[in-house]
Amino acid sequence: MKKILFLALFFCTVNLHSQIFQSYNINLLSLSQPNLGDEGVDNRRYSGCWGWHQVSKNKEYGICGASNGTYFIDVSSPTTPTVSGFMPGAQKSTYREMKTYQHYCYIVSDDGQNKNFQIVDMQYLPDSIHVVYNDSTLFRRGHTIWIDKDKMYIGAMIQTLPLAITSMAVYSLANPESPVLLRKLDQDLPLLSYIHDMYVRNDTVFASAGSQGLYILKFDPIMNKFSQLGTYVDYQSHGYNHSSFLTKDGKHLIFCDEVPERLPIHFVNVENLSNIQPIKDWNPTGGNTTPHNPYIRDNFAIVSCYQDGLFIYDISQPSNINTVGYFDTHPQAGQNIGNYMNAPYRGNWGAYPFLPSGIIIANDMQNGMFVLSAASAFTTTIKNPVGIKENTAQESNLIIYPNPASTQIALHYTTQNPSTLYLKNILGQVITEKEFNGSLSEYLDVRSLESGTYFISISEKGNIKTKKLIINH
Template sequence: MKTLLTILFAASIIIAQNNVTLLSNLNQYPSAGYNDIWGYVDGSGNEYALLGVQIGTSIVNVTVPTNPVQVAFIPGPNSIWRDIKVHSTYAYIVTEGTSTGRGLQIVDLSQLPATATLVNTIETWFTRAHNIYIDNGYAYVIGTNNGGGMHILDLSNPVNPTRTFYYTGSNYIHDVYVWNDTVAAAAEDSYDLISVSNKFSPQLISVSMSLPGIYAHSGWMTEDKRYFVGTEEFNARDITVWDLADRTSWNLTVPTWQMPGASSYVHNLFILGNYAHISYYTSGYVVLDISDPSNPQLAGQYDTYPQNNGGTYNGAWGCYPYLPSGNILVSDISTGLYVLKFNGSIPVELSSFTAEVIGGSVNLKWTTSSEKNNQGFEVQRKIDNEFYTIGFVEGNGTSTEINDYSFIDRSVTSGKYYYRLKQVDFDGKTSFSDEVEVEVTNAVSFILSQNYPNPFNPSTNIKFSVPTSGYVNLSIYNVVGEKVGEIVNDILPEGKYSMTFDANNLPSGIYIAKLSAGNINHSIKMTLIK
């Protein structure tokens, strides 16, 4: 039997259920009702819930998790369905509603915590949509009014996106998960894998088998990108697990997982580390331990709908487990926003991860609030849409203190770069951080500048820069090609350098400074006048 829990408008009372603690509940629009939810963190580290309401989108500051406060409300078409995702400092909102504000709403979040502003509404390609997913600067919009295909939108201009393609090679697509230019699409009778490496010409890779009674609703990839954990909304199987080690075939590993002792429908699922965080309608918020993907285990639950566990579309609609604080956001259809804390065993709690360009290099910094059995972090950079390890930083084992880490990537040129951390336990278990993006606009180039002063007597300064670490030679020659001096002959890290050339023992004349690194050679003429 469930215990009926009455929660006031903004409860700050802390109540625990199964391994999950309630920090607060905000029910600001009880007569309207709620739908999906997403999260956002501003430049100052403040955390927000982007809460779908049937009449718009509520933006709630949850930095103090026991005291959530709405800071902005974006009106929208009245609809049971609303979906929200974030790119840079913008929120992108779609809905099935067709009244004022229909289509794609774009909201500027850069003014938070003061306010947020609707900056554009676009209905060029669709007037209603069921879901949206954003990855690597592209939005994928599905379940639109002109069919069940997938619109691919380029967000290079975040306020005025452009469409690259409308894909219709699958059945009706209800939801997608996207990584490394690959789409896992929940397409009614099957899950489909689609390559979007060419955003103007997506290609179908593979299709799962159709299972009796299943409706492929949504899903998420495990962090090693091997297993897809799918959800179906009709209580036939609830959760399935598919092995995608071979991208050309879907190997069914777990044919069904359902809530013990309940007939509730599953809705949406998100994976962080070794846990799947699930909005499970009348069973509320549910956590599965998927450290062994072939054998999911119930790890936690907080019931936002204590009336019953029946098969109705009430209770938890969505959840968001990716805030740096570790707090979980849950949206309940009737009772609004829940801020929860999952009390499971998290080996490393990563509270921040940032990338910054300094002096032509990328400086990565991250902070942990606690660590357990932490061997360290592999630093990974995306190269040709795949992540590769470029360094390793040792961890602090087991610690309850705040620990700061850093890593410098010197091997960059101008362009955008994406990084993530692969945390490694001493027992070999791993988990991945979210990606961070940084753009290098003034990377160091291979340059040999004209010496100064010139003419000179008897010394002059020679400045040069090298874009990558490697062997560098800077030598001085007379006009007949004889080497008369060697300033540098060593392995140098990427950077800018200033060297002094002293010609006190040389006669007046023209001299050549030659800088060599790999197959690149630059030279300058210098005039010595005594």
């Protein structure tokens, strides 16, 4: 077993030309851009993401897929994340996905290069990661991955020997360090040529088959065979069926169609798999953005949309779905500037909303890994039908970027109360003081300041929050 130990690793706060992120009921806690040098097509540096809770040490991690590998970022202190490990991968790879099982992370990648399937042992984090497997013997490429209990599903799998593409395959993780191939979908349903993504629960597979639509399959571990339970193919506004997620009660499914761009989000009733019924179709921005990956947490749907970021919906009443939060991870384009340009497939790739603390990890292809708090969104319901206790306390946070800075910084602070901003030098002398009545989004010119250490403070109702600022001309 090969060991990779990271005692120090370069880590950077994003400089987005000091743009402020538009949001509603979602607060930015931190923004990380660990990969600065390797860039794929369409200026992509990041792709899929996931999360992991280290129970033994009660620590949380964001797992960030990048174009040069996979970063393991400690977000236990979500306003000050740190890189704890890095698993190198094929360079300039713009498709990388990962899932976790026990204390292992399984990583696949997919584009026009030779690739390896990778397994990482995370139990020694935050000190180190251990490489368990980094090879193409099991398979060479996979577009997506899902883990259901002790089974691993790989979509659009490409083998090395013999060189062949398989629509989907399932592996046993009885030995987590040595997956064993159980069955290829082609062996039972050869007419399904390509499974782009899949959501699996208790061996029932909701398979997004691209232009062939949505197929519901069953893997029988006793017979070691796939069978078909149902389909949903000729639905309204259908396109390239991309990805899906099932509600906790198993009655409803949310899914997105990725191609052509700007198709709506679909919400359907799947209680009868032989007769799936549409409930609601909607588009987050009135037909402009492209929904990519959906997730469901309790009675909320969290949907990553390319140019317009992350949206949260209250789905407790399936026929009356309402927006309760959003955060634009991609201010370069989209609704915020009224310009979607000609690149619909840039921006927010995916998210992970299942960490015990409640924070959300979200990866933007150009801008990096966002750590978000959606506490306000998750307690905003129309009639509070699910019995969630209302929380009227407004979370406050202070975001400063870039840091270090040379010309100007952007300041973002969310509150409902009057507050005062202070910029102080290392001796505690006040250089700038400004009062605000509520939240602030402010630019501060620092060109006249000498290089060195400074402090930004917010005073609110007798409480003071302070962050260090480095000026480096």
